[in-house]
Amino acid sequence: MKMLVTGFEPFGGDPENASHEAVRRLADAWAADPQAGVELVTGVLPVAFAAAGPALTALVDEHAPDAVLAVGEAGSRSAITPERWAVNADDARIPDNGGDQPRGTVIDPEGPARRESAFDADALASAVLAVGLPADASEDAGRFLCNHVAYLVAGLRRDGAPIPGGFVHVPAVRSSGTATVGAETDAPAARSALATETGTDASRDASALTHDGEALTFDDLALGLAAMVRAVASGDAQRASTRETGRVDRASTVIDAAPEVVYEALLDPVALAAWLPPEGATGTIEHMDAREGGGFRAVLRFADPADTKTDATTDVSQVRFVELVPGSRVEQTVTFDSGEERFRGEMRMTWRLEPVEAGTRVTVAATDVPAGISQSDHELGLGSSLANLARHLAR
Structure with a gap:
């Protein structure tokens, strides 16, 4: 184009x-x-x-x-x-x-x-x-x-x-x-x-x-x-499009840090707890096993909850690492702990790191997103997490 x-x-x-x-x-x-x-x-x-x-x-x-x-x-x-x-x-x-x-x-x-x-x-x-x-x-x-x-x-x-x-x-x-x-x-x-x-x-x-x-x-x-x-x-911005067919939820930003530094923050449980929760949430990362086939448990707690997945204030998910390429890519699956069918399923997320003049372009893409998760809300949350990551690494 x-x-x-x-x-x-x-x-x-x-x-x-x-x-x-x-x-x-x-x-x-x-x-x-x-x-x-x-x-x-x-x-x-x-x-x-x-x-x-x-x-x-x-x-x-x-x-x-x-x-x-x-x-x-x-x-x-x-x-x-x-x-x-x-x-x-x-x-x-x-x-x-x-x-x-x-x-x-x-x-x-x-x-x-x-x-x-x-x-x-x-x-x-x-x-x-x-x-x-x-x-x-x-x-x-x-x-x-x-x-x-x-x-x-x-x-x-x-x-x-x-x-x-x-x-x-x-x-x-x-x-x-x-x-x-x-x-x-x-x-x-x-x-x-x-x-x-x-x-x-x-x-x-x-x-x-x-x-x-x-x-x-x-x-x-x-x-x-x-x-x-x-x-x-x-094609995500075509006015006649529903944006749901072949859905891919995306967010991207440029961070003033080397790809290797950003990669470490994707696997460090202390760093993840600091930047992964979107605005209005806090979180803990449990049972980190940073290898392919390993994973972690994420618990996000919301101060002003709206349509949470696990209980009235909390989202709990199990993350499994599918592929880890140091300094370049983290591919993982995410399964939510939820009693509601609309939040069931295995979502796949890919984090890509590209070196650019200003540091690292970080792009996250999610596919097979559960039907109960709004695309616009999900992308807003992903963008909030990336902004947190940029601030965390700027310290």
Whole structure:
């Protein structure tokens, strides 16, 4: 698959645009570590109503992509937000980079009032959450350039055939200082509500929004974009898909540690007890036998339990090691101690470790998942565990 990912040029007086910087870093990371089956091409769009459409068309004509993901920044948002749809309206509260300020005009007089993204926004958000970053599906792309491009992307065609396309907003991160633009996506009321919720002036100080106590960076945003590209390429983000057929639950992140160090943390019972329990849980690891054919017993206890498997507050599972490749792979089976049929069965999990420039890319994939386990909840939990692992190894 060839996938085109676009960002926007800087807007107004700001020297940076988070979408552009994130896409640039995505391209650099992909070039350094190409992903099998995905050819990535990127481009930059002007922040101008009259020029953005022709620039998008030119990129599509040049690269002939199989799918397109357009990226813009939203100064009032603290999470990466895939858009569900765009509306057929331009209503700019401020001028674009060319001085144009359309008010209450349609984008395509012959087009529908709303176009849905070709991608499942919830699945894209799940992919981002799985790499440990904040994400949520969005119902409103605004009425500025982002919505304009989102509407065009959702209607792309080549030789009469549709090109799957979608749009995602990233927070208006800056390498220094704070964003002075980027809040055009959301109405003042929405920005005010967010400021009340977060205790910050979200319309002005987007770069101060944090993740795990640290400021989001352009590299974080690029990691989130990479997760969405993989979700699209694998078919997990197809809007019409149930995602349950041939189900594989996945999560991935990059950890600042050597593969050998990460591998040890997958087999050390003290380390496992520290990082394996997802957010809201604690755990113990019992009877560790770290060899092929061996295994351990995991007991997870939840402070605010919801649909636990063993008793009202606890999940207990027996893990067996199927294959251990030092510094590279841990393959295991997991059987839950449960009296409910929907949690029965032997789930297979594979942890893969790949050396990358920033350390180790850790990917976990689960198959034969019991029917009673929600895919989105499972991937969220796996992503939480991986974020714990990254923090544990950073100490």
